[in-house]
Amino acid sequence: MKALSALAFSTAWSISLSYIATIQPVFAALENEPNNSFNTRQFLPSSTTTVNGQLESGDVDFFGFSNLDTGSLFTADINSKTIDPLLGLLDDSGNIQAINDNKSDNSVLSLLSGKVPASGSLNFAVSGLRDINLIGDHLESGSYTLSLNTFNLPKASTNPTILNGGFETGNFSDWTTLGETTIETKTFGSNPTEGNYQALLSTGNKTFYSSIIEEFLGLEAGSLDNLGKSLDPFPFPGGQATQGSAIQQIFTGKAGDILTFDWNFLSNEEQFPSLNDFAFVSISSLSDLADVLSPTVISSTTDFFKETGFNTFSFKIPTTGIYSLGIGVTDWRDSGTDSGLLIDNVKIVSVPESNYGLSLLGFGVLGLILRLKSKQQNKVKSISVHR
Ligand SMILES: [Ca+2]
Ligand SMILES: [Ca+2]
Ligand SMILES: [Ca+2]
Ligand SMILES: [Ca+2]
The missing domain is CATH 2.60.120.380 (Jelly Rolls)
Known part of the structure; x- marks a missing residue:
């Protein structure tokens, strides 16, 4: 012995x-x-x-x-x-x-x-x-x-404009990241919308509690819980956004410029209302990009079962100044089944001065249409809740 x-x-x-x-x-x-x-x-x-x-x-x-x-x-x-x-x-x-x-x-x-x-x-x-x-x-x-x-909690410095928005450096240079963030090519099963590289965020592996994600992105404590509750047909009291990942870039934006990026929400979750993982964007305010219950979720050829396919987010810079763009994905209610978010082609489209007034008018009309649309969607949502 x-x-x-x-x-x-x-x-x-x-x-x-x-x-x-x-x-x-x-x-x-x-x-x-x-x-x-x-x-x-x-x-x-x-x-x-x-x-x-x-x-x-x-x-x-x-x-x-x-x-x-x-x-x-x-x-x-x-x-x-x-x-x-x-x-x-x-x-x-x-x-x-x-x-x-x-x-x-x-x-x-x-x-x-x-x-x-x-x-x-x-x-x-x-x-x-x-x-x-x-x-x-x-x-x-x-x-x-x-x-x-x-x-230490990563802190972003301010870029003169959006840099490395297409991730074509093959890494996250000019971005600040927290959680499970990787760079993917088309071999992931979904083609980048610009160049050869795209970013992937996931709610699996090295993820962080939503309270830490909120602190990272400078969001109000509890704001991810509140956003998730607004998407959950059967919200429970208390905090429910569990863990996720996010990326951030702080940049100087010019009044009238348009920030856009392409995103594809991915998930392994069943369309089970209480486990409604979601993707979000924060710039001036926090809003959702998509969730498990989004009507566009279809089967995926990536590592995930389902995806929305690529969509484009757009935001008009209201006044010249420093903006923080945060993009993330979080688990909802539990952390057992993963969701992800592909991001590519983050860019600023400058509107020439001469067209500025005209485009403001255009965006005013577009904004009205979008608001009407979202009102209609909300109506549809509330109908489906009570069905
Ligand atoms: Ca032991
Ligand atoms: Ca790219
Ligand atoms: Ca184990
Ligand atoms: Ca989940």
């Missing part, structure tokens, strides 16, 4: 050493049993960002990270080739704050995100699938890596 455990230790140590030598020199730690309860959790040295652990059937591994920057954002995720993990977040009294079993519709791995509390401590529990009470009710056995990443 002794020889065995010495061997096990030595093997683990050599794995750990090679890990230390090749990947993260200072910040990786090795799991230490027994750590099967909140009270016997393993306190990790300051600056630890990675823990290499081993889960056995019936086992739960509790960890405490400390000396983190209060108010900074974090993501914690588990990687494993052998187990189907579940990750729990606990407060400093051991109460479960959040559980994640599967981070997206395409992965059984786990990920939690949030904000570091005043104590500067985060407590996690690693367990196996479906063990939502963190009592070891699972049969998973194998090695895993728990990684913690902390960072």
Whole structure:
């Protein structure tokens, strides 16, 4: 027995050493049993960002990270080739704050995100699938890596105009992002509307609570809940926008210019009223782009089951000044089934001075038509609610 455990230790140590030598020199730690309860959790040295652990059937591994920057954002995720993990977040009294079993519709791995509390401590529990009470009710056995990443809430600087609006740099330069945001080509299954690249936002994987998305975009607290309630035929009291992703660009706009972009809302949700994920845009005010119940939702050739197809959003800059454009997608009521949003061809169309008066007149008429249309749609919506 002794020889065995010495061997096990030595093997683990050599794995750990090679890990230390090749990947993260200072910040990786090795799991230490027994750590099967909140009270016997393993306190990790300051600056630890990675823990290499081993889960056995019936086992739960509790960890405490400390000396983190209060108010900074974090993501914690588990990687494993052998187990189907579940990750729990606990407060400093051991109460479960959040559980994640599967981070997206395409992965059984786990990920939690949030904000570091005043104590500067985060407590996690690693367990196996479906063990939502963190009592070891699972049969998973194998090695895993728990990684913690902390960072400050991203802040946008002001661009002279919209830059990299078609994402043709192949990345998010000139944009600020929060959550699960990637650049896609046509191989995603939906062609970009401009050039070769487009942005994809998702409510799966590395997403953030709506309160954090609101803070990121400078929206009033609770505004995503309120928008979601206006789209939900059967709204519940209390907050229901759960988690999502968003991108932002702050730019100087000239009075009369038109901002436009193309978007395609994607979802795996059934058209089940209470799980009405939605996409939104904020510029001067917050409005929805589409939701699961949108009548245009059709089957999709992307990773998602359904999509609206590309539509164009348009906004006339009312007065010259600095504007914040925020575009995002959020889960509604739960975070179990993913939705996404493709974005491309974000641009400013300048209206020549001589045509300005004429175009104002034109947009006045267009605005009237749109308002009438939206009134009619609202009527239709309220009819379908009471059907
Ligand atoms: Ca354990
Ligand atoms: Ca899982
Ligand atoms: Ca593009
Ligand atoms: Ca959802």
